[in-house]
Amino acid sequence: MRSVAGAADDTAAELDRLIHERVRLGIVSALAVNASMSFNELKTMLGLTDGNLSVHARKLEEAGYVDCAKSFEGRTPRTEFSLTDSGRRALEAYLNHMEALIQAVRDR
Amino acid sequence: MANIHPIRPLPQEPTDPSLDLSARAMDNLRFIRETMERAGSFTALSGWGLVVIGVAGLLASWLAGRQHTAEDWVALWMVSAVVCVLIGLLTTAMKARGARMGLLTGPGRKFALSLAPPMVAGAILTVVLYRAGLSTGLPGLWLMLYGAGIITAGAFSVRAVPLMGVFFMIAGTVALFSPASWGNMWMAAGFGGLHIVFGTLIARRHGG
Numbered sequence: 001m002r003s004v005a006g007a008a009d010d011t012a013a014e015l016d017r018l019i020h021e022r023v024r025l026g027i028v029s030a031l032a033v034n035a036s037m038s039f040n041e042l043k044t045m046l047g048l049t050d051g052n053l054s055v056h057a058r059k060l061e062e063a064g065y066v067d068c069a070k071s072f073e074g075r076t077p078r079t080e081f082s083l084t085d086s087g088r089r090a091l092e093a094y095l096n097h098m099e100a101l102i103q104a105v106r107d108r
Numbered sequence: 109m110a111n112i113h114p115i116r117p118l119p120q121e122p123t124d125p126s127l128d129l130s131a132r133a134m135d136n137l138r139f140i141r142e143t144m145e146r147a148g149s150f151t152a153l154s155g156w157g158l159v160v161i162g163v164a165g166l167l168a169s170w171l172a173g174r175q176h177t178a179e180d181w182v183a184l185w186m187v188s189a190v191v192c193v194l195i196g197l198l199t200t201a202m203k204a205r206g207a208r209m210g211l212l213t214g215p216g217r218k219f220a221l222s223l224a225p226p227m228v229a230g231a232i233l234t235v236v237l238y239r240a241g242l243s244t245g246l247p248g249l250w251l252m253l254y255g256a257g258i259i260t261a262g263a264f265s266v267r268a269v270p271l272m273g274v275f276f277m278i279a280g281t282v283a284l285f286s287p288a289s290w291g292n293m294w295m296a297a298g299f300g301g302l303h304i305v306f307g308t309l310i311a312r313r314h315g316g
Binding site: 020022025026029030031032033034035037038041045046091095097098099101102104105106 | 127129130133134136137139140143144146147266313316
C-alpha cells in the first residue's frame with residue numbers, strides 16, 4: 001500500500017499544473033464531452049470573460065491539449081475548440097492522480 | 109474517458125494536511141463531473157436526428173390526410189410517435205457516443221425525465237379525448253404538450269432547444285382555435301417544419 005505522503009509527493013511532482021488551474025480544468029472537462037464547442041458556448045457555460053477565456057485557451061492550445069479552428073459565419077468570426085488526444089490523455093492522468101490521492105487517504 | 113467513481117463523503121473532518129489534500133482532490137473531481145454534466149446537456153440533442161424526425165413528421169402528416177376514419181388517423185399518429193421517439197433515442201445515442209458520453213447518465217437522463225411527464229399526460233388525454241369523440245382537438249393538444257416538455261427538458265440546453273418548445277406551444281395554441289380540417293397542416297408545420305428548421309440550426313451550430 002502506498003503511503004499518503006508518497007501519493008501526495010507523487011501528485012506534487014507529476015501533477016499537470018496546466019490543467020490543475022480551475023478555468024483550464026473547466027475548459028478541458030467541457031470539451032471532453034463535446035466533439036467541439038464555440039468560444040461563446042464555452043464562455044457562457046463557464047461564466048468567463050472574453051479575455052479570461054482567451055488567455056487560458058491559448059495556454060491549452062500551446063500545450064497541444066486543445067485544437068482551435070477559426071472560421072467565418074457570414075461576416076462574424078467563429079472560433080471552435082476541441083480536445084486533442086493529448087488533452088484527453090492529460091485529463092485522464094489528472095483524474096487518476098486525484099483518485100489515487102483519495103484512495104491513499106482511505107486505505108490508511 | 110476515464111471512469112469517474114461516485115464520490116463518497118469524507119470519513120471525518122480533515123485535520124491534517126493529507127486529509128485536506130484528499131478533500132481538495134474530491135472537490136476537483138466533483139468540479140470535473142459537474143462541468144461535464146453541464147457541458148453535455150449543452151448539445152445533448154442530435155440536430156440531424158431532429159431533421160430526420162421532421163421528415164418523418166411531414167410524411168406522417170401526408171399519410172394522416174389520407175386516412176378515412178378517426179381510429180385510423182389516431183393509430184397512424186401513435187405509430188409515428190413511437191417511430192420518432194426511436195429515431196430520437198438512436199441519433200442522440202450516436203451523438204453521445206461521438207462525444208464519449210453515456211446516454212443514460214447526467215444530461216441525457218435529465219432530458220428524458222423532464223420530457224416524460226408531459227408525454228405521459230398527452231398519452232392519457234389522447235385516450236380521453238378520443239373516447240369522447242373529440243379527436244379534432246388532438247393536434248393542438250399534442251403540439252402544446254410536446255412544446256411544454258421541450259421547454260422544461262431544454263431549460264439547461266442551448267437556447268435553440270427551449271425556443272423550439274415555445275414555437276411548438278404557439279403552434280398548438282393556434283391549432284386549438286383553428287378549423288378542425290387544418291389539424292394535419294398544423295402537425296406538418298410543427299412536427300415537420302419546426303423539427304427540420306431547429307434541427308438544422310442545432311446540427312450546424314452545435315456539432316451534429
